[in-house]
Amino acid sequence: MDDRVREHAEVLVDWSARVEEGDDVIVSVSEGCHDLAVAVSEALGERGANVVTLYSSAEANRAYLRAHDDEFGLGEHELALVESADVGIRIGGGRNTSAMVDVDAATRAASSKASEAVREAWMDLDYVSTLHPTRSLAQQAEMSYEAYQEFVYDAILRDWQALADEMAQLKEILDAGSEVRLVIGDHTDVSMSIEGRTAVNSAASVAYNSSNLPSGEVFTAPYDTEGEVCFDVPMTFRGKTVRDVRLAFEDGEVVEYSAGHNEDVLGEILDTDDGARRLGELGIGMNPGIDRFTDNILFDEKMRDTVHLAVGRAYDANLPEGEDGNHSAVHVDMIADVSEDSRLEVDGEVVQRDGVFRWEDKFTA
Amino acid sequence: MDDRVREHAEVLVDWSARVEEGDDVIVSVSEGCHDLAVAVSEALGERGANVVTLYSSAEANRAYLRAHDDEFGLGEHELALVESADVGIRIGGGRNTSAMVDVDAATRAASSKASEAVREAWMDLDYVSTLHPTRSLAQQAEMSYEAYQEFVYDAILRDWQALADEMAQLKEILDAGSEVRLVIGDHTDVSMSIEGRTAVNSAASVAYNSSNLPSGEVFTAPYDTEGEVCFDVPMTFRGKTVRDVRLAFEDGEVVEYSAGHNEDVLGEILDTDDGARRLGELGIGMNPGIDRFTDNILFDEKMRDTVHLAVGRAYDANLPEGEDGNHSAVHVDMIADVSEDSRLEVDGEVVQRDGVFRWEDKFTA
Numbered sequence: 001m002d003d004r005v006r007e008h009a010e011v012l013v014d015w016s017a018r019v020e021e022g023d024d025v026i027v028s029v030s031e032g033c034h035d036l037a038v039a040v041s042e043a044l045g046e047r048g049a050n051v052v053t054l055y056s057s058a059e060a061n062r063a064y065l066r067a068h069d070d071e072f073g074l075g076e077h078e079l080a081l082v083e084s085a086d087v088g089i090r091i092g093g094g095r096n097t098s099a100m101v102d103v104d105a106a107t108r109a110a111s112s113k114a115s116e117a118v119r120e121a122w123m124d125l126d127y128v129s130t131l132h133p134t135r136s137l138a139q140q141a142e143m144s145y146e147a148y149q150e151f152v153y154d155a156i157l158r159d160w161q162a163l164a165d166e167m168a169q170l171k172e173i174l175d176a177g178s179e180v181r182l183v184i185g186d187h188t189d190v191s192m193s194i195e196g197r198t199a200v201n202s203a204a205s206v207a208y209n210s211s212n213l214p215s216g217e218v219f220t221a222p223y224d225t226e227g228e229v230c231f232d233v234p235m236t237f238r239g240k241t242v243r244d245v246r247l248a249f250e251d252g253e254v255v256e257y258s259a260g261h262n263e264d265v266l267g268e269i270l271d272t273d274d275g276a277r278r279l280g281e282l283g284i285g286m287n288p289g290i291d292r293f294t295d296n297i298l299f300d301e302k303m304r305d306t307v308h309l310a311v312g313r314a315y316d317a318n319l320p321e322g323e324d325g326n327h328s329a330v331h332v333d334m335i336a337d338v339s340e341d342s343r344l345e346v347d348g349e350v351v352q353r354d355g356v357f358r359w360e361d362k363f364t365a
Numbered sequence: 366m367d368d369r370v371r372e373h374a375e376v377l378v379d380w381s382a383r384v385e386e387g388d389d390v391i392v393s394v395s396e397g398c399h400d401l402a403v404a405v406s407e408a409l410g411e412r413g414a415n416v417v418t419l420y421s422s423a424e425a426n427r428a429y430l431r432a433h434d435d436e437f438g439l440g441e442h443e444l445a446l447v448e449s450a451d452v453g454i455r456i457g458g459g460r461n462t463s464a465m466v467d468v469d470a471a472t473r474a475a476s477s478k479a480s481e482a483v484r485e486a487w488m489d490l491d492y493v494s495t496l497h498p499t500r501s502l503a504q505q506a507e508m509s510y511e512a513y514q515e516f517v518y519d520a521i522l523r524d525w526q527a528l529a530d531e532m533a534q535l536k537e538i539l540d541a542g543s544e545v546r547l548v549i550g551d552h553t554d555v556s557m558s559i560e561g562r563t564a565v566n567s568a569a570s571v572a573y574n575s576s577n578l579p580s581g582e583v584f585t586a587p588y589d590t591e592g593e594v595c596f597d598v599p600m601t602f603r604g605k606t607v608r609d610v611r612l613a614f615e616d617g618e619v620v621e622y623s624a625g626h627n628e629d630v631l632g633e634i635l636d637t638d639d640g641a642r643r644l645g646e647l648g649i650g651m652n653p654g655i656d657r658f659t660d661n662i663l664f665d666e667k668m669r670d671t672v673h674l675a676v677g678r679a680y681d682a683n684l685p686e687g688e689d690g691n692h693s694a695v696h697v698d699m700i701a702d703v704s705e706d707s708r709l710e711v712d713g714e715v716v717q718r719d720g721v722f723r724w725e726d727k728f729t730a
Contacts, residue, residue: 006498024442041425045432055394055420060406067410074414077389077630216720346618 001035004153008130009039013047015160016128016205016213017087021048025087026125033093033132038169040089052081056090058099065103065111072114079118092298093132097140101239126206130156130213130345131298141294154289155214155299163216163272164203167286169359170218170351174199180222182280182307184342187230190249190309192222192279194346200317202302209317216287216302221318221325222279222309225249233306233335236295240265247311253277254311263361270311275328281310281318283333284344284352297333305339305355366400369518373495374404375435378412380525381570381578382452382495386413390452391490393419396504398458398497405454417446421455423464428466430476437479444483453490457663462505466604466609491571495578496663497523519650519654520579520664528581531570532651534724535583535716539564542711545587545647547672549707552595555614555674557587557644565682567667574682581652581667584692586683587644587674590614598671598700601660605630610699612676618642619676635676640693647677648698649709649717662698670704 013019025044027038037053043050058256061102082088112119131137131152139146174180178195182188201208204215231245244260254277259266270276287302294300301308310333314325338344344352358365378384390409395403402418409416447453477484496502503513539545543560547553549603562585566573569580596610609625619642622632635641652667659665666673666725675698679690703709709717721728 022438024440024441034396034422036424036573037420038425038428041422042428042432045429048436048438050438050443051429052440052446053420053422053425055402055688057402057418059399060403060418063403063407064410064416067407069413073387073413073415075389075417077391077446077449077451078417080449081417081442084442084445086442130685146550169439249722261374354659 005035006039006092007157009043012130012213013043017089017126018206019047019087023086025049025051026085027051028056028090030056030091030093032095032134033091036091036132040085048280058094062100062103065107070107070110072111074114074117082118082121085125086099088127090129091132093134095136097136111180127211128213129211155287158289160204164201164295167201167218171199171201173346179347181345184336184338190227192225192231194220194222196320197221197318212298214287214302217283217285219281219283221314222282224252225279231334231336233293233337235334237265242266269330269332271327272330275326276312277332279309279325280312280314280326280331283308300335301333306335307338308333370400371404372522374408377495377578378408382454382491383394383571384412384414385451388414388451390414390416391450392416393421393455395421395456395458397499398456401497402457423459427465427468430472432641435472435475437476439479439482446481447486450490453487453492455494456497458499460501464499471717492576493578494576503621520652523654525569529566532566532583536564536566538711538716539585544712546710549701549703555594557590559587561685562586562683577663579652582648582650584646584648586679587647589617596699596701598658598702602630607631634695634697637695638693640691641677641695643691644674645677645679645691645696648673665700666674666698671700672703673698673700
């Protein structure tokens with residue numbers, strides 16, 4: 001086995017999921033991820049955890065959904081499993097990113113709605129989602145398999161404590177701040193309130209309220225957005241590539257939008273519900289191992305030199321105890337390159353200029 | 366997908382497991398069995414069942430067990446899953462029948478003991494175990510992949526109702542009988558009591574108390590065994606081939622034994638505990654699709670023209686309500702060819718001669 005697979009498993013189990021002896025762990029394994037499943041099993045055995053391993057096959061799921069009459073029930077056994085567990089680890093990957101495109105959207109929605117309690121129970125676990133570099137994901141990234149593996153392990157096998165410490169500086173600034181302004185070239189100038197909101201230092205560990213490996217972003221839940229923003233990093237949503245999204249905000253809501261490609265998909269997203277026209281997230285990518293777009297949101301949104309905004313649902317971790325944030329059935333991230341001719345200000349002070357942060361040597365205010 | 370895979374899934378879900386709408390089903394999938402997992406998912410979707418799919422990887426299990434310190438706990442989440450389910454389907458197969466040979470026997474035993482409650486919960490489900498024909502199993506059978514697939518589907522894709530009806534005749538004879546005598550050539554003449562015991566018409570369905578697909582045997586729990594028996598069909602136990610086993614019984618216990626190959630393994634089995642020297646099962650193979658030895662007990666013991674005896678544990682289904690049968694940590698089947706120069710008598714009446722049953726045209730009493 002590739003040493004990097006074993007190192008990945010160790011980061012996942014120790015840094016990310018913080019597994020301890022006697023923990024009841026669920027590991028969900030996608031197609032094509034056998035090697036990482038073996039390495040994770042080994043790591044969990046060493047730590048004395050109890051393991052249930054699920055087979056998360058897109059092809060089996062597709063066959064099930066297409067055969068079903070759409071009157072989905074809740075699997076009480078599945079709920080019992082998740083509610084009785086301590087830790088949940090999802091290993092994504094797969095052998096075909098298009099494996100489920102011919103499942104009817106209404107069927108997916110009905111199935112998803114029926115299993116909402118299971119999904120919520122997963123979120124109550126010490127939960128981490130990661131990816132095994134499969135050939136299918138390499139293809140999606142338009143990369144060779146070898147190069148994609150290097151890319152993935154550069155993003156995952158990091159000194160997470162050092163990155164967490166660096167990101168803590170940005171969290172501190174955002175937590176103390178009231179207003180964020182993002183300016184890029186002459187196409188983006190957008191402001192939003194973050195007063196009363198708490199930023200998450202997403203350092204790829206349940207200890208940091210972070211459920212992704214890799215992670216490497218600081219995010220918060222903005223509101224009262226005003227201005228215009230252009231997202232120049234492509235995104236794939238509902239199987240379609242959307243490019244050059246432009247959004248104009250007034251009183252916190254999207255009042256105009258356009259896209260250079262598949263604008264109708266963007267329109268569908270924004271028309272989902274009222275919350276889909278408001279922001280749910282402002283995130284600043286800070287993972288230095290992620291230096292290119294790979295058409296996978298788990299990686300793209302953590303890219304160094306990018307800022308992303310998500311329309312739709314806000315995360316509870318950003319909100320004061322008991323306060324509701326933006327509600328929506330969707331949460332769609334859109335990413336802007338800030339490596340050149342940009343500035344991110346908090347209460348009028350520049351925090352990041354042309355991708356360089358205030359605390360970095362090369363920063364000029 | 367091979368049509369036979371889809372037919373296998375339908376037999377498994379409908380005839381064997383009797384899945385109904387709303388059932389909470391666990392499907393456990395071994396390595397190399399993806400196609401059958403997809404077909405079973407489709408069948409379960411059609412029937413409106415709720416599904417949790419487990420990944421039963423010998424390699425992951427090996428890694429886990431070898432890394433563990435042998436102080437195994439019970440996974441409460443696993444127990445909750447199984448206790449909350451209605452139906453359990455195990456798809457065996459795998460990519461290497463030797464995948465776990467370098468796991469210490471004591472480790473396996475400790476792990477097995479810790480998960481006893483989970484195993485019992487599985488037995489309380491409508492439970493069926495089947496096999497997907499993998500290349501690894503073909504190799505174990507010393508067959509080409511194509512020929513092995515044909516063999517497996519001949520054994521599985523049968524008119525099960527017709528076979529159940531035929532086997533019912535033997536069950537009736539055994540249920541009414543008191544003593545069974547098996548004579549083969551000049552090497553086997555063994556008698557045993559079956560008074561008060563109930564035979565199982567093992568017709569590959571939970572409706573017949575049968576948990577195997579394929580099945581095709583009638584079995585009961587004999588006692589007070591006397592005489593000598595030679596088993597000429599090879600068996601593999603603990604990874605070693607044992608050939609030409611001879612057992613001599615007095616007062617229900619093995620008093621002498623020998624084997625033509627790996628006799629020490631036979632000795633280990635018989636020395637496991639007191640019950641390991643007494644019989645737990647007498648089974649008569651009746652599946653006409655199984656016409657050759659393939660070194661896999663799920664198939665071998667159902668071979669037409671064979672009779673098997675198992676030392677060790679008896680099954681509850683054969684015993685009067687509340688009565689205990691033979692206890693043992695082991696249950697090891699040994700198989701004899703009865704196609705030539707043999708007779709099986711019940712209370713002195715010949716039921717099967719040279720592999721031909723009393724109700725068949727070619728039978729001569």
